[in-house]
Amino acid sequence: MKKLDIITFGRAAVDLNAVEYNMPMEETMTFKKYVGGSPANIAIGTSKLGLKAGMIAKVSDDQHGNFVIDYMNKVGVETSSIKKDTEGRKIGLTFTEIKSPEECSILMYRDQAADLYLSVDDFNEDYIKSAETLLISGTALSQSPSREAALHAMDIAKKNGVEVIFELDYRPYTWKSEAETSVYMSLAARSADIVIGTRDEFNVLENSEGNSDEESVQELFNYSPHLVVVKHGVKGSKAFTRDGEVIEGDIYKTQVLKTFGAGDSFASGFIYALKKEKGIQEALKYGSAAASIVVSKHSSSDAMPTVEEIEQLIHSQEG
Numbered sequence: 001m002k003k004l005d006i007i008t009f010g011r012a013a014v015d016l017n018a019v020e021y022n023m024p025m026e027e028t029m030t031f032k033k034y035v036g037g038s039p040a041n042i043a044i045g046t047s048k049l050g051l052k053a054g055m056i057a058k059v060s061d062d063q064h065g066n067f068v069i070d071y072m073n074k075v076g077v078e079t080s081s082i083k084k085d086t087e088g089r090k091i092g093l094t095f096t097e098i099k100s101p102e103e104c105s106i107l108m109y110r111d112q113a114a115d116l117y118l119s120v121d122d123f124n125e126d127y128i129k130s131a132e133t134l135l136i137s138g139t140a141l142s143q144s145p146s147r148e149a150a151l152h153a154m155d156i157a158k159k160n161g162v163e164v165i166f167e168l169d170y171r172p173y174t175w176k177s178e179a180e181t182s183v184y185m186s187l188a189a190r191s192a193d194i195v196i197g198t199r200d201e202f203n204v205l206e207n208s209e210g211n212s213d214e215e216s217v218q219e220l221f222n223y224s225p226h227l228v229v230v231k232h233g234v235k236g237s238k239a240f241t242r243d244g245e246v247i248e249g250d251i252y253k254t255q256v257l258k259t260f261g262a263g264d265s266f267a268s269g270f271i272y273a274l275k276k277e278k279g280i281q282e283a284l285k286y287g288s289a290a291a292s293i294v295v296s297k298h299s300s301s302d303a304m305p306t307v308e309e310i311e312q313l314i315h316s317q318e319g
């Protein structure tokens, strides 16, 4: 029995979500603070679903860093490998704009962000070995020393039979060029067991437009991955297995408040159901239902649902 079901690797940050909706950010005067950062959201999401989740991250040594660690502890995430930056670097901030339920955007403040200074010395082999699964966020590969740390963590996982999930999580702001992004995204995706990303993110990984999902996944199946999930927003998602299965996931209709947070909640529900051995079709349902719940709420982390909420939604719309 492993101590942890999953460790997520990458940024833990702060989201500042517009309290006033249906207006541009210039006019927004009030923002509500939440924990943010895609891999932090996934640690929170899976923990709220009852998995034993931990995180490898680096936050600022200040009130915001304390806020993130305290919140993660409160929701049951194991935080011993969330380190504080000793050089005074600050946590990333993400302001969100909710112009309409369809028109949302995020504005990231991430210069010298503490998470990109996570280094190989900030975690140890035993911590990774204590988990069944390691989830790496693509943004962690965008700069050194976090890039080497992420690749090192993947290497430890692979040598020790720890499953690796690569969440493409492409945030253009932190990358220098499209070619560089493609090189490192491909390197990580080829070494992972499971890859999850949006169609646009696979285009970034391939540094080309116009490939079909089938073409993207066949390329990856030449390497380590045995399961690849391509997300298509309101059009749902598709999972492809190495042995040729293609499984489609629908969405669950809801009253959308904002669109961000869908990807992280989808990953949380999907991973939870896979770990509970419910099968890929069910995992897509759990992912979509979790996303549907989160897009109807104000945050991407605090809004992560419980198993009961997910199952209730699935049954209500199937009924």
Ligand SMILES: Nc1ncnc2c1ncn2[C@@H]1O[C@H](COP(=O)(O)OP(=O)(O)OP(=O)(O)O)[C@@H](O)[C@H]1O
Pocket (backbone or CB within 6 Å): 198, 231, 232, 233, 234, 235, 236, 237, 249, 250, 251, 252, 253, 254, 256, 259, 260, 261, 262, 263, 264, 266, 287, 288, 289, 291, 292, 295
């Ligand atoms: N408006 C919506 N209503 C219901 N479900 C949705 C909606 N948008 C997305 N989803 C669900 O969430 C999944 C992931 O969404 P999407 O493809 O937008 O990922 P993403 O771009 O990673 O999300 P994010 O906006 O958080 O970065 C979709 O496959 C779908 O199941």
Ligand SMILES: O=C(O)C[C@@H](O)[C@H](O)C(=O)CO
Pocket (backbone or CB within 6 Å): 011, 013, 015, 035, 036, 037, 038, 039, 041, 094, 106, 260, 261, 262, 263, 264, 299, 300
């Ligand atoms: O991933 C981030 O750093 C920002 C998120 O926390 C934000 O809520 C979001 O964009 C989720 O998709």
